[in-house]
Amino acid sequence: MAFHRRLLHFRSSFNRWSFSPGAREGFNGSFRSYNATLTPEQTLLQIVKEVKQDGADNLVMDDEIAKIRQEFNAAKQSFLKIPEALKEMPKMNPEGIYVNKNLRLDNIQVYGFDYDYTLAHYSSNLQSLIYDLAKEHMVNEFRYPEVCISFKYDPNFPIRGLYYDKQKGCLLKLDFFGSIEPDGCYFGRRKLSRKEIAEIYGTRHIGRDQARGLVGLMDFFCFTEACLIADIVQYFVDAKLEFDASYIYEDVNRAIQHVHRRGLVHRGILSDPNRYLVKNGQVLQFVKMLREKGKKLFLLTNSPYYFVDGGMRFMLEDSTGYTDSWRELFDVVIAQANKPDFYTSDHPFRCYDTEKDTLAFTKVDAFIPNKIYYHGCLKSFLQITKWNGPEVIYFGDHLFSDLRGPSKAGWRTAAIIHELESEIRIQNDETYRFEQAKFHIIQELLGKLHATVANSQRTEACQLLLAELNEERQKARRMMKKMFNKSFGATFLTDTGQESAFAYHIHRYADVYTSKAENFLLYPPEAWLHVPFDIKIMPHHVKVPSSLFRNQ
Numbered sequence: 001m002a003f004h005r006r007l008l009h010f011r012s013s014f015n016r017w018s019f020s021p022g023a024r025e026g027f028n029g030s031f032r033s034y035n036a037t038l039t040p041e042q043t044l045l046q047i048v049k050e051v052k053q054d055g056a057d058n059l060v061m062d063d064e065i066a067k068i069r070q071e072f073n074a075a076k077q078s079f080l081k082i083p084e085a086l087k088e089m090p091k092m093n094p095e096g097i098y099v100n101k102n103l104r105l106d107n108i109q110v111y112g113f114d115y116d117y118t119l120a121h122y123s124s125n126l127q128s129l130i131y132d133l134a135k136e137h138m139v140n141e142f143r144y145p146e147v148c149i150s151f152k153y154d155p156n157f158p159i160r161g162l163y164y165d166k167q168k169g170c171l172l173k174l175d176f177f178g179s180i181e182p183d184g185c186y187f188g189r190r191k192l193s194r195k196e197i198a199e200i201y202g203t204r205h206i207g208r209d210q211a212r213g214l215v216g217l218m219d220f221f222c223f224t225e226a227c228l229i230a231d232i233v234q235y236f237v238d239a240k241l242e243f244d245a246s247y248i249y250e251d252v253n254r255a256i257q258h259v260h261r262r263g264l265v266h267r268g269i270l271s272d273p274n275r276y277l278v279k280n281g282q283v284l285q286f287v288k289m290l291r292e293k294g295k296k297l298f299l300l301t302n303s304p305y306y307f308v309d310g311g312m313r314f315m316l317e318d319s320t321g322y323t324d325s326w327r328e329l330f331d332v333v334i335a336q337a338n339k340p341d342f343y344t345s346d347h348p349f350r351c352y353d354t355e356k357d358t359l360a361f362t363k364v365d366a367f368i369p370n371k372i373y374y375h376g377c378l379k380s381f382l383q384i385t386k387w388n389g390p391e392v393i394y395f396g397d398h399l400f401s402d403l404r405g406p407s408k409a410g411w412r413t414a415a416i417i418h419e420l421e422s423e424i425r426i427q428n429d430e431t432y433r434f435e436q437a438k439f440h441i442i443q444e445l446l447g448k449l450h451a452t453v454a455n456s457q458r459t460e461a462c463q464l465l466l467a468e469l470n471e472e473r474q475k476a477r478r479m480m481k482k483m484f485n486k487s488f489g490a491t492f493l494t495d496t497g498q499e500s501a502f503a504y505h506i507h508r509y510a511d512v513y514t515s516k517a518e519n520f521l522l523y524p525p526e527a528w529l530h531v532p533f534d535i536k537i538m539p540h541h542v543k544v545p546s547s548l549f550r551n552q
């Protein structure tokens with residue numbers, strides 16, 4: 001009947017047409033071309049044939065939409081309980097070593113370590129200390145408003161791996177391909193809507209020109225830095241004061257660098273080590289095991305010697321059977337190395353006198369055991385030690401300062417990412433895996449719907465189904481995100497399940513990554529560490545298949 005009604009409408013409209021050559025506007029608003037040599041009757045027959053085809057296509061499309069609706073209804077029923085098969089899925093090891101590039105530990109003869117957040121573990125109190133010292137410096141020295149003194153560090157706001165846009169003042173979470181995470185863009189402490197992101201950036205993808213204005217927040221200062229930037233931007237917005245976003249970044253960065261380089265953070269930590277440092281006998285066990293296996297060890301850090309010495313003494317003071325100086329564990333100890341410039345500069349090494357707190361003037365052409373060295377460069381280090389290429393592995397927490405240089409120099413690299421442990425525990429949780437499977441099912445159904453129906457052909461039933469699918473997907477996204485961080489979600493993943501930009505840098509600069517260096521104790525020192533055969537991007541990620549729900 002619908003076809004006959006359309007045909008009657010066409011017949012009533014037919015006599016009003018003029019059949020001049022060229023394209024004609026069809027009944028559905030599209031343009032169609034008809035042969036000008038055809039008679040009106042022949043043209044009508046051609047139109048009737050096309051209408052019949054359109055009707056057949058619509059019936060097929062309606063049938064496909066009905067099938068997708070049926071699948072969606074069945075899926076919602078399966079969402080009522082967690083499938084038994086999901087509970088039986090293998091769990092990832094929170095303390096495991098995850099491999100981006102195959103690594104044979106039996107080929108590694110030299111182990112190098114950063115100090116902060118690699119050998120030394122800190123409590124969450126450290127971020128508050130850095131935040132408070134930096135904000136005080138900004139008020140006292142940079143003349144920021146006195147009200148900034150009342151700001152408090154919020155550990156629930158930032159994550160590692162964010163970007164700050166110095167031109168527009170936004171904190172961004174980017175995905176593996178450099179696109180803005182829709183729910184991960186903040187101006188101050190306010191999350192921007194998708195519409196606002198579009199108005200500011202035009203598109204979610206960050207182009208090369210826009211990327212020049214971004215700075216990555218990747219090291220252990222990044223939590224304080226992101227939080228303090230956002231708090232100050234929010235203050236200026238609330239006070240309706242004009243400001244340049246680049247000035248805020250420069251001032252916050254300068255303040256944090258000041259309290260670090262002037263030793264304010266170091267002295268604060270050593271004045272109350274029980275509050276800020278975490279004792280860890282496993283570090284000593286790992287290092288001693290390497291020594292017993294005949295491996296060479298070196299410590300390469302930007303921190304000053306007195307700070308490293310005080311921290312190592314505190315962390316190892318309760319270790320059973322440990323009486324020697326921690327320095328004897330290492331073949332070479334280099335402090336204030338000034339990474340990442342260490343890897344590209346020609347700075348000479350200086351021997352440091354620990355008792356007089358002075359630097360010697362004699363040339364360093366050999367590293368003497370139990371001596372401390374300052375500054376230096378990679379070129380001289382390799383000339384003196386003859387430790388070259390893939391026989392060396394370096395452990396560090398900062399992807400750019402610690403690992404990019406060694407990676408380019410041919411060393412093997414191990415990233416220490418403390419958040420990895422907690423994120424894997426969340427990913428192992430049945431609740432998270434349940435939401436992840438739901439998300440994948442909805443994604444598959446949305447993909448089918450978009451492939452079946454073009455934008456111009458969406459019926460009311462199609463629009464309703466599309467809205468319900470998008471709402472269900474958004475609910476699953478929100479549930480997964482808040483399990484990690486209410487503002488930015490997971491460190492390694494976006495809310496859409498893609499790897500983050502931080503994961504991209506891990507993949508690029510770290511041969512292996514883990515939550516703590518001492519996790520290597522769980523593996524034989526001659527182990528061959530292989531990239532998983534079924535890996536997509538990040539080895540510690542597990543995709544929960546949607547088929548688990550269909551097989552209940």
